[in-house]
Amino acid sequence: ETGVTQTPRHLVMGMTNKKSLKCEQHLGHNAMYWYKQSAKKPLELMFVYNFKEQTENNSVPSRFSPECPNSSHLFLHLHTLQPEDSALYLCASSQERREGEQFFGPGTRLTVL
Amino acid sequence: LAKTTQPISMDSYEGQEVNITCSHNNIATNDYITWYQQFPSQGPRFIIQGYKTKVTNEVASLFIPADRKSSTLSLPRVSLSDTAVYYCLVGDRPTTSGTYKYIFGTGTRLKVLA
Numbered sequence: 001e002t003g004v005t006q007t008p009r010h011l012v013m014g015m016t017n018k019k020s021l022k023c024e025q026h027l028g029h030n031a032m033y034w035y036k037q038s039a040k041k042p043l044e045l046m047f048v049y050n051f052k053e054q055t056e057n058n059s060v061p062s063r064f065s066p067e068c069p070n071s072s073h074l075f076l077h078l079h080t081l082q083p084e085d086s087a088l089y090l091c092a093s094s095q096e097r098r099e100g101e102q103f104f105g106p107g108t109r110l111t112v113l
Numbered sequence: 114l115a116k117t118t119q120p121i122s123m124d125s126y127e128g129q130e131v132n133i134t135c136s137h138n139n140i141a142t143n144d145y146i147t148w149y150q151q152f153p154s155q156g157p158r159f160i161i162q163g164y165k166t167k168v169t170n171e172v173a174s175l176f177i178p179a180d181r182k183s184s185t186l187s188l189p190r191v192s193l194s195d196t197a198v199y200y201c202l203v204g205d206r207p208t209t210s211g212t213y214k215y216i217f218g219t220g221t222r223l224k225v226l227a
Contacts, residue, residue, distance in 0.1 A: 002156070035217075043157070043200075043217035090156045101147075102215070104156025 003027040004105035006091050012111045013081065021076040021108045023091030032074040033102065034066060035090040043090065049074060081112045117201045122222040131188040133221050135201030138182045146177060146184045149200045151220070157200060161186070188223075196225045 004025045013019050025032065034046040048056035049068040063085075065077040074091055088109050092102040118136040125131045137146065145164050149157035161168055163175040163184070174187040188195060198220040 002158070004156075042219050045216070088154065092156065101159040101162065102157075104158065107154065107156055109154065 002103045002105065004091060004093055004103050006089075006105035006108050008108060009106065010109045010111075012113065013078070014113050015081060015083070017081075018077070018079040020078065021089055021091075021110075023074040023076075023105055025072055025074075025091075025093040025103070025105075027093060027103060029093040029095050029103070030071045031094045032068060032071070033092040033094075034074065034076055035092065035104075036087050037090060037107070038084075038087040047076075078110075081110075083112050086110055086112045116216070117203055117218050119199075119201050119218065119221045121219065122224070124224045124226060125191055126226050127192055128190050131191050131195075131223060131225075133186045133188075133199055133201075133223070134183060135186070136183050137201070137203045140181050140203050144203045146175065146181075147202045147204065147215070148173070148175065148186045149202065149217075151198045151200065157217075160199075191223075191225045193225050193227060196223060198222050 007022045011019060030051050032049045035043045036046055037043045045058050046060045047054060047066045052068045052071060063080050067075040067077060076089060088107045090107045091105040094102045116139065119133060123133065145162055147162040148160045150160050151157040161170055161173050161175045163177050165177050165181060168175045176185040186199060200217050200220040202215045202217065204215050
């Protein structure tokens, strides 16, 4: 247990569906991150939130919409995804302005049919 | 952003010491070097971090030469459960927010054999 939880752990959705991924951290951190990990590819940073404000968007398509209502919760809203969006989506948190350690959740394995 | 280069894969036997070297020629003055471990279908887990010389914790040691253009993660007496992907990271801090941002490479896939 890293103190970062993600739900659901597995998700199968059609291309026309709308779903959301949830991440919660119990560590008192104020920075949260979404990463995407596709098969045989490096982790790709998608979004960064710092004190609820989005500070990074790595050219992510608009069909991925993040939301950070407070420093403990992070959502990734999904709509009209493509099969190539199938991947492991990982959430992480860290203490802002502290070098180093990001704590990762277990991830959500997403399959888009 | 400093890019890292590390071997794609390594094999070792149980009980051996494993050294994984990472190259980061363009490391910036303020950058730290961080290593993560990832098991299949799990999120990466922090192993160790350092800035220069040597850092040791209960899990590993990190050796960084004076020029900081490379680093070596040393895992003493590996076991089968150390089979994982190991990532070497050099961070970069966006100027607008100060949030620390990592770029993950492909990592080194370590396989420990019995």
